[in-house]
Amino acid sequence: QRQLVESGGGSVQAGGSLRLSCVASRVTLKNSATAWFRQAPGKEREGVAAFYSDFSRTYYSDDVKGRFTISQDNAMNTLYLQMDSLKPEDTAMYYCAATTYLVRSDAEYLLAGSSYRYWGQGTQVTVSS
Numbered sequence: 001q002r003q004l005v006e007s008g009g010g011s012v013q014a015g016g017s018l019r020l021s022c023v024a025s026r027v028t029l030k031n032s033a034t035a036w037f038r039q040a041p042g043k044e045r046e047g048v049a050a051f052y053s054d055f056s057r058t059y060y061s062d063d064v065k066g067r068f069t070i071s072q073d074n075a076m077n078t079l080y081l082q083m084d085s086l087k088p089e090d091t092a093m094y095y096c097a098a099t100t101y102l103v104r105s106d107a108e109y110l111l112a113g114s115s116y117r118y119w120g121q122g123t124q125v126t127v128s129s
Contacts, residue, residue: 001026002024002025002026002027002118003024003025003026003027003118003120004022004023004024004027004096004097004098004118004119004120005022005023005025005120005121006020006021006022006094006095006096006120006121006122006123007020007021007022007023007123008020008021008123009094009123009124009125010124010125010126011126011127011128012086012125012126012127012128013127013128013129014086014087014088014127014128014129015085015086016086016127017082017083017084017085017086018083018086018125019080019081019082019083020036020080020081020083020094020096020123020125021078021079021080022034022036022078022079022080022081022096022120023076023077023078024077024078024079024098024118025077027077027098027100027118028077028100029053029072029074029077029078029079029098030053030072030074030077031053031100032053032098032099032100033050033051033052033053033098033099033100033102033105033110033115033116034050034051034053034070034072034079034096034097034098035047035048035049035050035051035070035096035097035098035110035111035115035116036048036049036050036068036070036079036081036094036095036096036097037094037095037096037097037113038090038092038093038094038095038125039092039093039095040091040092040093043092045095045113046061046063046111047061047110047111047112047113048060048061048063048064048068048081048094048111049061049064049068049069049070049081049111050070050107050110050111051070051071051072051079052105052110053072053074054105055105057105058070059107059110059111061111063089064083064090067083067084067085067086068081068082068083068084069081069082069084070082079096079098081094081096083125086125086127087127088127088128088129089127090125090127091125091126091127092124092125093122093123093124093125094122094123094124094125095119095120095121095122096119096120097113097116097118097119097120098116098117098118099115099116099117099118100117101117102115103115
């Protein structure tokens, strides 16, 4: 069974940093498109960062651009999200996702949840003011 397991969430004060990790098993991330999504209570899930390994392209939502960095260690089969300058509005459950089947490779497609087949269970990030 293909599996993605996130870790690294926690509680921090505004301006702090966290690094999320997503370890994949039975999904080879170097052959996949990968992404981080988040969902806050009462809000829709939104894509925050995506990584397209074929060209090492990265995409970010406007809300996190310049503060978050997505990266991938293919040897460790692990996806990361470095989150700096955190704000209270970043509070959410964060999920990693992967897919080996792509129809397109543009930002709109790669930041859409419907594009991904495999999902983790999530890790909670709470930012206090």
